[in-house]
Amino acid sequence: MTYRSGRHFLQIPGPSNVPDRILRAMDKPTMDHRGPEFAELGKTVLAGMKQIFKTENPVVIYPASGTGAWEAALVNTLSAGDRVLMCETGQFATLWHGMAAKLGLDAEFIGGDWRHGVDPQAVQQRLSADSDHRIKAVCVVHHETSTGVTSDVAAVRRAIDAAGHPALLLVDTISGLGSVDFRTDEWGVDVAITCSQKGLMMPPGLSFNTISAKALQASRTAGLPRSYWGWDEMLQHNARGYFPYSPATNLLYGLKEAIAMLLEEGLDNVFARHARYSEATRRAVRAWGLEVLSLVPSEHSNVLTAVLMPEGESADRLRAVILEHFDMSLGTGLNKLQDRVFRIGHLGDFNDLTLIGTLAGVEMGLSTAGIAHNKGGVQAALDYLAEVAASGQRSQQQRVA
């Protein structure tokens, strides 16, 4: 290994930069997961995650990637051949759709252009047409990591209710939770899905389901085979702070610290901070004369910004130049966006100065790569952040379109 001076900028939209406090919390001897000390840890993280999810429902924690929590949500609530309604918001919605098919579900997909969130009206229409209630679940991605577009989950809830449809609402908030507001109970989400390496600022390896009473009810008759993902045994053991099989103990140490950090900062402050970085980033992008992939201001992601390359330019070449010269990793364009966009992650353990460093890496990268752009993106972001700081209203600020 050759030493490269300074800290790598990991500005992909997750895993986000893991703060030292979390890494250090994990750097401790593994304990007996059946001993009394463990139960305290188990109860603490299970209760803490309910606060983060804004739910009174139980939360289960899997030693697994987010993909596993997708699977858990499906196999616990559905039976082979069940119809589910999904919405093509981007690559992750597409992958989840593919998973549903693999698991033997009849997965309907409302098409999309990867630049918009879920269309609640389309959902309502489809559900209204489903008079015999063959659709058992509506599955939406709250925050599309591949496009930087947020969907209005509350509106989807209203659409389901307006259609008078009994389908479950399963929501992937993998890249949303802990960075943008998510209200599991208020929005009537039956199963919310997330994982550790985004807003929770952890390394990957843990994922989560919330379970509404209705979802739990569904799980009693759901016929898809399951064992590892089974909620029943999980809930039974969780009640006393334990897990049915070996939990990823050291990741749980980190999770405990992560929850403490989010609550110390205050969730509203966390959300305001992400909104501020998002606005600053878009101002930079516009100043460079580039285009943000997300088209509707109210749907702009606070977690990442996907930027369209000028015609004829390769996003991956730009990313490579930036990695080589400025030691920063940016997110790649996925699937049909490959080489067409790069994604700037501005989430997690992050502050004003690292955001400016990040944007400077992009601006210098554009310049170094010889890609036509206007200067001044960093300046625009910096002016905005200074203005917010001077106004003293950082914590109360709202998202600016």
Place this chain on the structure above:
Amino acid sequence: MTYRSGRHFLQIPGPSNVPDRILRAMDKPTMDHRGPEFAELGKTVLAGMKQIFKTENPVVIYPASGTGAWEAALVNTLSAGDRVLMCETGQFATLWHGMAAKLGLDAEFIGGDWRHGVDPQAVQQRLSADSDHRIKAVCVVHHETSTGVTSDVAAVRRAIDAAGHPALLLVDTISGLGSVDFRTDEWGVDVAITCSQKGLMMPPGLSFNTISAKALQASRTAGLPRSYWGWDEMLQHNARGYFPYSPATNLLYGLKEAIAMLLEEGLDNVFARHARYSEATRRAVRAWGLEVLSLVPSEHSNVLTAVLMPEGESADRLRAVILEHFDMSLGTGLNKLQDRVFRIGHLGDFNDLTLIGTLAGVEMGLSTAGIAHNKGGVQAALDYLAEVAASGQRSQQQRVA
């Protein structure tokens, strides 16, 4: 938390004590799992695990507990209703059997008394009787963590071959691999299953499958629904050092270090060390006048020793006394062994002096708890270890019955 002086003795049969080198290796910033640096890490750990498994076949790594790797082995190779042959060696064989049933398999269970390993003759008989080859897989636990009994996997292989039966051989070596010899290819194991927190000296959170050509072939037609556990996408991405979904990157940092440590010490030395501790422990148990659960000398575990309590004494009370007074965690008796046995883990990152400390904790605990026993167990172990040290033959030694 109140500070308790000295280091906790985690002498359960896994998770084992995680050495500092591994904890420190994990205590590093998470990297971009799609970047070039990651591919090197991925290739290194995938190749390293092949050495540990003694296989030329591919190994896949799941961000999951060992339970997940059990599930992966089944869902990738079998179809709903398939018959599998399992052997009741103890609690973990029983749990795996239960999982098979949950997943919709027809799981036959050859009964056992929890004090012996798999009976290869019984396997051969059963397979010979299965003339229409309805049995698709034989599933055995190489090393029963609940009883401290090892099964002879090579003999099971020979039994299958002697029966001329095409069933796959799926082997759980969760608590065996990295502590006792395991030869995936030589023994004709189609899928070997393990996880990170035993002989690999890691925290829990990673688990593994090896995949023989025959198993891979079976996976092409196996009908159980699967997505997260699917070998196909795994292998496809692994070929370039990547994973189809976010890997547990920081655990992989630790795994890389763990593999390096095992190879530095030399697998044969690792195995000899575990054999030495096992023999020393049994000498202590006998000196105390207590009984080892495992009945057949050639099947004694080198990883843990399950000790039967004298009639009328509670194993759990003893464990609680030892935890309170001597800050040591021992394994509990599981299922029908509950409160009847305690289990001493003597695996992983461990040396002569910590073994003696461990055995002293048991001897002092028996005394403190007022349980009738003979003194001299520690002395017997110590004399044995000193003798081995003096003979200078630590690395060549064989298991002593």
Place this chain on the structure above:
Amino acid sequence: MTYRSGRHFLQIPGPSNVPDRILRAMDKPTMDHRGPEFAELGKTVLAGMKQIFKTENPVVIYPASGTGAWEAALVNTLSAGDRVLMCETGQFATLWHGMAAKLGLDAEFIGGDWRHGVDPQAVQQRLSADSDHRIKAVCVVHHETSTGVTSDVAAVRRAIDAAGHPALLLVDTISGLGSVDFRTDEWGVDVAITCSQKGLMMPPGLSFNTISAKALQASRTAGLPRSYWGWDEMLQHNARGYFPYSPATNLLYGLKEAIAMLLEEGLDNVFARHARYSEATRRAVRAWGLEVLSLVPSEHSNVLTAVLMPEGESADRLRAVILEHFDMSLGTGLNKLQDRVFRIGHLGDFNDLTLIGTLAGVEMGLSTAGIAHNKGGVQAALDYLAEVAASGQRSQQQRVA
């Protein structure tokens, strides 16, 4: 480096084993030592050390080894040619005496046999004879690390008072503080000297002086040249939580944790624990048929035990055998004790099981090295510890001769 399984046993009488909590506390970014956050740290450790020293006087902290704090005590209170009275309790008293001479003091040395503590009567006699008060300071080592002999500092104080002599009392409690009781104010100690790597469980690199009003007064006229060690600037900056030059910030992080740990356990419990290990160790030594260097029971060290080798046997060969075969470091014999004694450290972050492991290392080492001894030392220690545990009086116990 070749991996050696298990944790090294660092059983020298300091540095002691640094607990993970302290290592992890140090593993944090260095902060601005002139910023507001630092002042809190500074005040916390300065106040905490007063509790450990049992003093109301100020404590100063040097980024230096204990040797530096010896020098600081001398140069701040004395002038060239001043006579000081020192007592030959062992190698460290001898080194301190040598330092005094190097610094231009007239250092008188009351001879000793390295098996006893300071003789208060001899001190009193000498001071009584010093009718013109040429002796400016009495310098004693509270706890001789080279011999495992403790001196009675309170008795030395009484001797000075009985002689009606105005000399300062400077006391090295380098290996005593934090392991055995030390009462700076009650015993009338003018300058107590310690460092970080013994009872404070830290790595080396910090050392300390307490400063009585009388010592401070002396420093105003003391003529030895000094700058780095100067108390005046230290005290001036310390008042606001700062230091006159860059402090060893990360070691201070560790110190804060160390103080917290000692206070969590409770100093009296800490002392009782060390007394217990000391008694257990001597029982083992006697059972082996070996001789403890310290001759007077009331002076036996609770921190380490120096053991005399049988005639004709080399202590250093035994230590080498133990290091090679059992991965344990023991203390060497120093100066005229070279190769004649080995020293077992039983201090700091240590518990019953690691003590037994330590003694087992010695017993197995004696055996492996072919040195004549009786078996049963470990058993004797173990029986004693079990008895104490059973009596439930671990925290109230007294030193047993």
Place this chain on the structure above:
Amino acid sequence: MTYRSGRHFLQIPGPSNVPDRILRAMDKPTMDHRGPEFAELGKTVLAGMKQIFKTENPVVIYPASGTGAWEAALVNTLSAGDRVLMCETGQFATLWHGMAAKLGLDAEFIGGDWRHGVDPQAVQQRLSADSDHRIKAVCVVHHETSTGVTSDVAAVRRAIDAAGHPALLLVDTISGLGSVDFRTDEWGVDVAITCSQKGLMMPPGLSFNTISAKALQASRTAGLPRSYWGWDEMLQHNARGYFPYSPATNLLYGLKEAIAMLLEEGLDNVFARHARYSEATRRAVRAWGLEVLSLVPSEHSNVLTAVLMPEGESADRLRAVILEHFDMSLGTGLNKLQDRVFRIGHLGDFNDLTLIGTLAGVEMGLSTAGIAHNKGGVQAALDYLAEVAASGQRSQQQRVA
């Protein structure tokens, strides 16, 4: 503690940001400093420091702050009343001068305006006038941390030689070594002094002297009392990789890593990187319409930039605003520069993006504090860095005035 998102920017001119690799290297159990493994560590760091100092002379390492190494340089080479010639380049030269006086030396001080380096001609004149060679040493600060001005040590050497004067040349390169070129032997430096927390990227707690043959000769007759700092015993023990008293072992672990990192990057690359950041910073300062304290381009520091506040504005208020709003620590103005300058550290483990973040903190701070300035400083720095990156000549670049 309240969690503050993101990483603190420690942009004081030392301690610099300690990279994770170094923190992690220190986060390891302390070893026996008299054992065989230690000797390897000792030899490695002693040899490594010779490479960094570019000397064939021995280097000694003290467990002490840089201030201690100043004292060591003086007390090892000089006698009470000896005259030394010092040059007032700023606060650290002033402090060193004060120390010399405290230690009983006759310290002559060539005055300065704190905006220039040492004037070699003035040195030559003074030495030429000293026909009876009463001046025993010339003491200069290579790199004044309080002003951001570098002195030309080679020119001082030539001045001494031109005067035909036998005085020793003692040089403080505390904030220079490891960031800007320093050639101990080529420049004829008799004692070079540094410490751990600047270019070596370590926490404070270690300091260093190089010792020329002439300095060693002087130490044999030098009369200042010394013990802790004594070179003789140090060199004697160092020869075998050991130290005469407990070394700060864990800091030595870090030092070993630090040396490895500097050599991996390559010293010339390290120097070029610092030169680049220095130039970029000055471009920002000028763009803001502010004034750099250092007046002579060839003397501009590559390690830090001291910036004069506009008339009537408080530097400390600006620093407080920046700390509060942007979580960045800047260096304060010292002594007569108090509140008149702030100092931007751009040294150590640092890269282009963190430099831009740093400068953005200043620009946003000026704005938030309502201090009149021109925008565009960050842009100027960014343009320069992008240009250097595009030119592909980062490693060969020279300092630009």
